[in-house]
Amino acid sequence: MSKRHKKEEHEEHADETWLIPYADLLTLLLALFIVLYAMSSTDSKKFQDMSKAFNVAFNSGMGVLTESSVIARDNMMQNANSPKRYEDTKDMSKEQREALKKQEQEDLEKLKKQVDQYINTNGLTTQLDTKLNQSQLTITISDSSLFAPGSARVKPESRKLAVAISNMLTKYSDYEVIVSGHTDNVPINNAEFESNWELSSMRAIRFMNIVLDNKKLNPKNFSNIGYGEYHPIAGNDTAAGRSKNRRVEVSIIRKFADDGKSVSVSAATANP
Incomplete structure (x- = not known):
């Protein structure tokens, strides 16, 4: 007599292949939300950074939730929230660079005009001078208008000059x-x-300290240096030449080199 055994069917494993497209869908949704967030604040640099990050993530077969992608996204957000600096120009088009160069030229010309007007209004044409060239705007101040002979202490009556220059610089606070x-x-x-x-180093520091009393300026963009007697602008064989060499210079550095003809106008001849 044969025994009838009902053969139990083995339960097959559940098909989990659906998890792959589901995970991809979640990844795409996350990417969409990130892009939407970026669009809420138009920033071409941010879009370029995100585009590069997505290309790396998707072309390498890695999701945006992998470790390297998370780090890249974090760096993108830091770049987006950091102050815009002209040093990051390698991805700029020629038109963008030219537009920024034009704006920079207008900024420095406007600042120079302000300083020249202050010089003429206060009768300081023999003590101060401004020059704008292809690398910087330089404000040259005679040492006699700031310091007593052999001293690095700014005269009390000369502090207002440093304050005036400081106030003018606030509108151009992103320049070095x-x-x-x-x-x-x-x-x-x-x-x-x-x-x-x-002596030269301490004079530069003392003058800079007064300028930086203005909290609207970022100390990170300022530096000082003492040249001693080694960068003369006149001969030291006469009293007049030595007087010209004793000076403090405030240089506002261009972010873009001026390819055109440099501008050099003395404050004594500038129109108020």
């Missing part, structure tokens, strides 16, 4: 500014300074 001190070649050795290096 270098404050430099210069002396003649007459050696100095007093109780305060052992050399012209020290």
Whole structure:
């Protein structure tokens, strides 16, 4: 007598292949939301960064939730929220660069006009001078209008000059500014300074400190340097030449080189 055994069917594993397209759908939805977020604040640099990140993620077969993609996205957000700096110009078109160069030229010409007007209004044409060339706008200040001989302490009555320059710079606070001190070649050795290096450096620092009392300026964009007697603009063999060499210079540095003819106009001849 044969025994009838009902053969139980083995339960097959559930088909989970649907998880792959489902995960891809979630990935695409996440990408969509990120793009929508980016569109809420138009920023061409942000879009370029995101486009590169998505290309890397999708072309390499990796989802945007992988570690490398998360890091890339985090870097993109940091770039988007950081101040716009003209150094990041490698991805700019020629037209964009030309537009920024034109704007920069207008900015520096406007600032120069403001300083020249201040110079003429206050009768300072023999003590201050401005020059705009292909690399920077330079404001040159005679040492006699700021300091007593052999001293680096800014005269109380001269502080208003530093404050005035500081106020003018607030509208152009994203430019790099270098404050430099210069002396003649007459050696100095007093109780305060052992050399012209020290004197020129401290004069630059003291003047810069007054400028940076203005909290609207970013100290990160400022630096100072002392040149001593080694960058003269006149001969040191006469008293007049030595007087010209003793100076403080405030240089506002261009972000784009000016390919055209440089501009150099003395404040003494500028129209108020």
